[in-house]
Amino acid sequence: MKVVYTDVLVIGGGLAGLRMAIAAKRRGHDAVILSLVPPKRSHSKAAQGGMQASLGNVIKGQGDNEDVHFEDTVRGSDWGADQAVVRMFVNTAPKAVRELAAWGVPWSRVRRGDRTVIINGQKVTITERDEAHGTVAQRDFGGTKKWRTCYVSDGTGHAMLQAVGDQAIGNGIPVHERAEALALIHDGGRCYGAVVRDLIDGELTAYVAKATALATGGAGRLYRVTTNAVICEGIGHALALETGAAALGNMEAVQFHPTGIFPAGILVTEGCRGDGGLLKDVDGHRFMPDYEPEKKELASRDVVSRRMEEHIRKGKGVKSRFGDHLWLDITLLGEKHIKTNLREVFEICHHFLGVDPTKDLVAVRPAQHYTMGGVRTLPTGESPTLKGLFAAGEAACWDMHGFNRLGGNSVAETVVAGMIVGEFIADFCDDPGNEFNLPTGVVREHVEREQAKLDALVASRGTEDASALKARMQEIMTAKVGIFRTGRDLEEAVAELQQLLQRSRNIGLRAHSPGANPELVTAYRVQRMLKLALTVAYGALVRTESRGAHYREDFPRRNDAEWLKRTLATWKDGETMPTLDYEPLDVMRMELPPGWRGYGAKDYVDHPDTPRRQAEVEALKQQYAGDRFALQRALLRYDDLLPARLRGRNERIDEPLAGTGRAA
Amino acid sequence: MSESMNMHVPHRIIPVVAAAADGTAASVGTGGKIRIRAMRYNPRDPASVPHLQTYELEQAEGMTLFIALSEIREKLDPSLQFDFVCRAGICGSCAMVINGRPGLACRTLTKEVGPDITLLPLPGFELIGDLSVNTGKWMRAMSERLQAWVHMKEEELDLSRIEARMEPELAEQIYELDRCIECGCCVSGCGTAQMREDFVGAVGLNKVARFRLDPRDTRDDDDFYELIGDDDGVFGCMSLLGCHDVCPKQLPLATQIAFMRRKMVAVGFK
Numbered sequence: 001m002k003v004v005y006t007d008v009l010v011i012g013g014g015l016a017g018l019r020m021a022i023a024a025k026r027r028g029h030d031a032v033i034l035s036l037v038p039p040k041r042s043h044s045k046a047a048q049g050g051m052q053a054s055l056g057n058v059i060k061g062q063g064d065n066e067d068v069h070f071e072d073t074v075r076g077s078d079w080g081a082d083q084a085v086v087r088m089f090v091n092t093a094p095k096a097v098r099e100l101a102a103w104g105v106p107w108s109r110v111r112r113g114d115r116t117v118i119i120n121g122q123k124v125t126i127t128e129r130d131e132a133h134g135t136v137a138q139r140d141f142g143g144t145k146k147w148r149t150c151y152v153s154d155g156t157g158h159a160m161l162q163a164v165g166d167q168a169i170g171n172g173i174p175v176h177e178r179a180e181a182l183a184l185i186h187d188g189g190r191c192y193g194a195v196v197r198d199l200i201d202g203e204l205t206a207y208v209a210k211a212t213a214l215a216t217g218g219a220g221r222l223y224r225v226t227t228n229a230v231i232c233e234g235i236g237h238a239l240a241l242e243t244g245a246a247a248l249g250n251m252e253a254v255q256f257h258p259t260g261i262f263p264a265g266i267l268v269t270e271g272c273r274g275d276g277g278l279l280k281d282v283d284g285h286r287f288m289p290d291y292e293p294e295k296k297e298l299a300s301r302d303v304v305s306r307r308m309e310e311h312i313r314k315g316k317g318v319k320s321r322f323g324d325h326l327w328l329d330i331t332l333l334g335e336k337h338i339k340t341n342l343r344e345v346f347e348i349c350h351h352f353l354g355v356d357p358t359k360d361l362v363a364v365r366p367a368q369h370y371t372m373g374g375v376r377t378l379p380t381g382e383s384p385t386l387k388g389l390f391a392a393g394e395a396a397c398w399d400m401h402g403f404n405r406l407g408g409n410s411v412a413e414t415v416v417a418g419m420i421v422g423e424f425i426a427d428f429c430d431d432p433g434n435e436f437n438l439p440t441g442v443v444r445e446h447v448e449r450e451q452a453k454l455d456a457l458v459a460s461r462g463t464e465d466a467s468a469l470k471a472r473m474q475e476i477m478t479a480k481v482g483i484f485r486t487g488r489d490l491e492e493a494v495a496e497l498q499q500l501l502q503r504s505r506n507i508g509l510r511a512h513s514p515g516a517n518p519e520l521v522t523a524y525r526v527q528r529m530l531k532l533a534l535t536v537a538y539g540a541l542v543r544t545e546s547r548g549a550h551y552r553e554d555f556p557r558r559n560d561a562e563w564l565k566r567t568l569a570t571w572k573d574g575e576t577m578p579t580l581d582y583e584p585l586d587v588m589r590m591e592l593p594p595g596w597r598g599y600g601a602k603d604y605v606d607h608p609d610t611p612r613r614q615a616e617v618e619a620l621k622q623q624y625a626g627d628r629f630a631l632q633r634a635l636l637r638y639d640d641l642l643p644a645r646l647r648g649r650n651e652r653i654d655e656p657l658a659g660t661g662r663a664a
Numbered sequence: 665m666s667e668s669m670n671m672h673v674p675h676r677i678i679p680v681v682a683a684a685a686d687g688t689a690a691s692v693g694t695g696g697k698i699r700i701r702a703m704r705y706n707p708r709d710p711a712s713v714p715h716l717q718t719y720e721l722e723q724a725e726g727m728t729l730f731i732a733l734s735e736i737r738e739k740l741d742p743s744l745q746f747d748f749v750c751r752a753g754i755c756g757s758c759a760m761v762i763n764g765r766p767g768l769a770c771r772t773l774t775k776e777v778g779p780d781i782t783l784l785p786l787p788g789f790e791l792i793g794d795l796s797v798n799t800g801k802w803m804r805a806m807s808e809r810l811q812a813w814v815h816m817k818e819e820e821l822d823l824s825r826i827e828a829r830m831e832p833e834l835a836e837q838i839y840e841l842d843r844c845i846e847c848g849c850c851v852s853g854c855g856t857a858q859m860r861e862d863f864v865g866a867v868g869l870n871k872v873a874r875f876r877l878d879p880r881d882t883r884d885d886d887d888f889y890e891l892i893g894d895d896d897g898v899f900g901c902m903s904l905l906g907c908h909d910v911c912p913k914q915l916p917l918a919t920q921i922a923f924m925r926r927k928m929v930a931v932g933f934k
Contacts, residue, residue: 037747038800040846041755095823102821102828104814104880106838109830134829152839158754159842166813169804177800178792200792201708229750264726266752321725340836344754351753351771352726467738511743515708515793519742651826 001447002205006032007429009193009209011181011236013039015157015414016393016421017215018164018173023422024211025171029429032207033168033175034196036231040165043217043229047157047411048344049271050139050149053093056652057110057135059126064138064146065655066090067628071592073406076143076300078548078558079585079594080250080372080402080566085379087591087638089400089409089416094650096415097136097150103163107136108151108341118276118332120296121286131653139341140274141407143300143599149408154269154344157411164415178516180235182453182524184212184389185446186243191389192438194239195450199516204451206443210434211425213381213390214240215418218371222533223482224474226368227260227267236395238528240375241535245386247568247581249397251373251532252539255404255549256305256483260367262325264352267369268345268362270407273297275341277330279308280361281316284327292599299599302404302549305366309483318363327361334358366483370394370410372401372549373536376568376583379641381421388434390425392417399566403548423643457523462508466523469500469507473526473533476500481537486553490541497537498576501530535569535578542580543567546601560587560594560607587613591636696723698778700732702744703785706793716782717741723778729769730758733783733795745794753912756847759786760795766849766910769795786852799848806864810891812871814881830879841874841920843913850907850917862896866907866917869898873920876927888924889931898925 008024010017013035021031033039056064069090074081101107112133114125141149152159168175178199185192185206193208216236220228240246258279259268273279278286279297291307292299299307308326311317317324330338330345335358338346342357349357375383375391377398383389392398393414400413428434480493504527511519545559546552564585569578587593587609594610596602617635624631629649633639639647651657698721705714719736730751737744746769749757753771760769761784763777774781789797806812850866857863872892875881892898901921908918 037749037755037757038803038846040803041749041757041800043750045755046750046752098823098825098827099821102814102816102880104838104875104878106835106842106878107827107830108839109832109835111832134831136827137832152842153836155754155839155843158845159839162842163814166807169807170811170813170815175804177804178798200798229755230748348752351773352728354773467742471738509742511741513706513709513712513743515706516745517743518737518745522742646823648824650824653826657824 001444002203003443004032004205004207006030006207006209008032008211008213008425009207010034010213010215011194012215012217012395013175014042014044014215014217014393015161015164015411016418017213018168019415019418020213020215020392020422020425021173022164022168022171023419024426024429025173027423027426027430029426031173033173034179034181034207035175035177036180036199038177039168039175040161042161043232044161044411044414045157046227046229046267047160048154048267049141049269049274050151050156050408051097051160051412052141052144052148052406052408053097053150053412054090054146054148055094055097055136055138055150056146056654057132058138058147059128060140060147061138062654064148065628065652066650067632068145069093069148072144073400073409074592075597076404076406077402078404078597079560079564080253080399080548082399083591083636084638084641085398085400087636088379088420088642089413091642091650092416092420092646093412095646096412096419100160100163100415101136103167105159105163106152108153110135110137121276121278121332129653135653139271140298141270142273142298142304143295143406149271149274151271153340154271154342160411160415181239182450183446184239184243185443186245186386187442189245189385190387190436192436192442195446199521202514202516204447206447208438208443210429210436211388211390213392213421213425214375214395215391215393216395218394219532220368220371222474222477222529222536223368224478225260225265227257227265228368233525233529234371234532235525235528237374238532240383240389240391241531241569241571241578242528243386244570244572246383246389247376247385247570248535249373249376249399250403250539250567251535251569252543252550252567253372253403253548254368254536255301255370255372256366257301257369258304258308258366259328259364260369261348261353262320262363262365263322265367266348266352268328268348268364269342270301272328272330272342272345275337276333277328278332280327280329281311282318283316287311287316295599300404300597301369301407302551303600305483306551308366320363325363325365328364329361330357331359368478370405372403372405373397380424381417382424382428388428390421392421403550420643420646423645454520454524457507457520458509458512460508462506464503464507466507466519466526469504470522470526470529473497473500473530477533477536481540484551484553485540487541490537493537494534494541497530497534501534501576504530531571535571538578539567539569539580556601558601558604560610561605564594564607589636591632593617696779697721698723698732698774698781700736700781700783702783702795704794705791707791708793723774727774729762729772729774729783732774733769745792745796747796754845756845759799759847759849759852760784761786761852766852768847768912786848788851788857789848797848799846802848802851803846803867806868807871810864810868810872812868812875814875814878815883816880817882838874838877841870841877841915844870844915845913847912849910849912853906853910855902855904855906856900860896860900863900864892864897866921868892869901869921869924870915870917873924885927885931889928892924893928893932898928901925
């Protein structure tokens with residue numbers, strides 16, 4: 001039996017995984033990263049438009065700060081987020097941008113003087129301040145009050161991944177590429193690492209670690225039409241689920257991005273609309289102002305996606321052989337802007353649609369985009385029910401996104417959570433109380449069990465085809481667990497997914513080639529993906545309300561009285577369904593009590609505590625008027641939740657810091 | 665790779681039903697057929713012999729090589745090895761030799777290179793199997809050798825302070841070189857790299873040029889000379905411009921190499 005020992009095992013080589021490993025390494029702990037692919041090919045790279053951080057450098061971002069970012073994020077989440085975690089996030093995001101700036105990310109910068117921008121379809125001249133010249137620039141994104149999204153042209157994730165990946169190399173952190181975790185090694189509520197398969201030679205190795213961190217990204221490939229990379233199959237989620245100990249939070253919260261190019265589903269960034277692009281229908285009519293007079297194309301993604309589908313249902317879509325779609329019009333932005341700030345969009349349109357977006361309209365339709373749900377963690381990133389297991393980024397339900405995340409907040413979460421959780425992992429490793437004595441038999445049993453499963457699949461004379469099962473699952477998820485959901489559709493989805501799960505135990509392989517064998521990979525993954533798909537569909541069926549991206553046509557109102565709570569799913573060994581539990585959100589501890597989001601439906605059922613908390617909040621606002629920091633502290637304490645080195649205020653042009661800047 | 669290498673294994677032609685965009689179940693054919701001849705070889709199988717295998721598919725609207733190869737693996741030949749990740753032309757996983765020219769398979773439309781398409785793995789990299797090569801291992805080794813990360817000043821950053829300012833044009837210039845996706849096309853298109861195993865390639869030289877441009881990196885030309893001032897570095901380039909021709913991101917590779925050579929010559933003559 002091959003065994004690798006390390007302090008920290010990070011599963012996933014995207015931004016969150018890399019950043020956690022760097023944090024641990026800098027604190028003196030060895031880290032090994034496992035990655036399905038070379039880390040710079042991770043899906044973090046696909047974040048095009050930018051990263052939210054309230055720097056407030058550009059003139060349209062003036063007045064922005066953590067408080068505004070906080071409110072936007074909580075409203076975006078439809079009050080599903082953990083507000084203390086949102087506070088930790090918004091306070092660290094500017095620090096993350098500044099760290100990345102020092103690490104070499106070529107953030108687009110502010111240029112002093114006049115420039116022409118498109119706002120609400122009109123050309124407007126704005127003037128950037130002299131003192132902002134050369135600082136990191138921000139663009140507009142959906143669901144935000146201020147221009148807050150820091151960007152590198154429209155290759156933000158790419159540039160961030162280059163810099164963080166390079167720093168991981170500079171820190172001498174080994175990345176075991178083309179390695180796939182098959183199971184977490186755990187015993188008695190403690191996680192000890194993972195059983196790992198080499199995707200070149202097919203051999204198994206046990207990785208034993210003090211701390212194990214999942215940073216495996218999302219589960220978009222549960223769906224047929226998704227912007228996600230082909231590796232985003234939710235395997236990290238499934239590994240946690242299969243422990244029976246760790247819980248997944250809010251898996252029914254699935255985001256659909258308004259502008260997947262049609263029909264391939266490849267993303268074109270929200271920056272297209274942020275920079276002034278418009279959505280149009282078959283008649284060339286700009287329809288979003290009809291539905292969302294306040295935010296128009298720049299309401300939150302869940303709202304815009306629903307309005308688009310609603311408009312298509314009214315017969316206003318453009319017919320094509322693959323179905324109906326709508327148009328994204330960025331021609332008004334001009335060739336220079338598109339080829340400078342939206343150049344990936346230009347390339348994608350050119351290569352995949354054969355159109356020139358400086359002159360032509362772009363066919364778009366909402367596509368699955370983001371998995372808000374994930375491994376439920378404490379603010380430290382650790383699972384509350386499986387000691388030594390951490391999670392960060394899209395794989396986690398840390399929970400700063402609730403039921404809908406804002407554009408620009410996910411790539412921000414990867415590095416922010418990577419910084420914060422990485423520090424807590426280092427603390428965890430520092431603590432002598434977390435040393436363990438592990439019988440080698442536990443490791444051996446885990447490896448043998450996984451080897452036996454693989455051997456059984458290879459030897460099986462089963463009649464089911466793994467690819468066909470996967471395709472059917474993706475079809476069900478897109479058709480019945482999509483943007484508009486009903487009890488009837490969801491019941492059918494759950495029933496058929498259960499059948500598929502049953503059938504997946506009878507998979508037979510056609511290919512028996514030595515090595516990793518891609519068909520074998522599909523086979524063992526689809527068994528896990530089906531469990532995850534069931535967790536999504538069943539969670540959606542039971543949640544009889546609409547919140548954020550989870551929209552029930554038969555229960556169209558947000559119902560805080562009954563559903564202001566987080567879904568927790570576990571999977572007991574041998575079961576065919578997840579077990580659902582719920583974790584209530586405490587209105588009395590909310591800094592921003594539930595209300596209207598500022599866009600979307602105004603119709604919701606209040607929680608009984610809401611008026612009382614609202615009154616408390618109003619009183620505190622009166623008491624602390626004029627001191628936003630004191631007010632914030634009175635409303636919600638969070639700074640003690642942050643690692644010491646990440647506490648403290650953020651300097652802005654309009655908010656200079658006194659002294660060294662170290663003190664809060 | 666010639667067809668004559670195929671003599672040990674019968675040349676098989678397998679038909680497949682139509683595929684739709686993104687490998688969806690809808691079958692919207694456009695009538696024509698395409699034939700994909702792919703190199704097959706599994707180094708982990710002692711019985712495997714390198715050969716070309718032909719698959720016949722129905723052409724479909726918007727079909728890319730990603731869609732076509734996925735279709736082959738799902739419906740025809742589940743053992744075929746290849747690499748795709750983003751399938752949007754941004755991650756660099758899927759570079760292969762397409763009709764004799766290195767390129768990104770995911771954004772290559774079959775109608776533009778068909779109906780007869782020959783696919784070979786990228787030369788210059790360790791073969792994993794069929795069309796899959798280990799570019800990641802090569803890139804990591806190159807990055808370690810060239811110390812390809814921003815070498816910052818030692819003192820700890822004060823993250824609460826406003827970031828250091830940078831001219832907008834300089835940021836754009838750095839990003840222009842930072843757009844490299846490490847796909848390996850430039851290495852496989854390079855004469856020197858085929859002859860000299862340790863040549864760092866245009867990808868490596870471009871990285872050094874990028875760090876040289878970056879004021880946040882504390883290294884100077886003397887430092888860079890230590891890294892690339894030899895025949896495995898910038899003086900190994902024969903200026904055949906293959907890298908420049910095949911770069912899927914249209915990076916100005918030849919210009920950067922020429923510029924770096926001039927700078928390194930200046931150090932060498934000091």
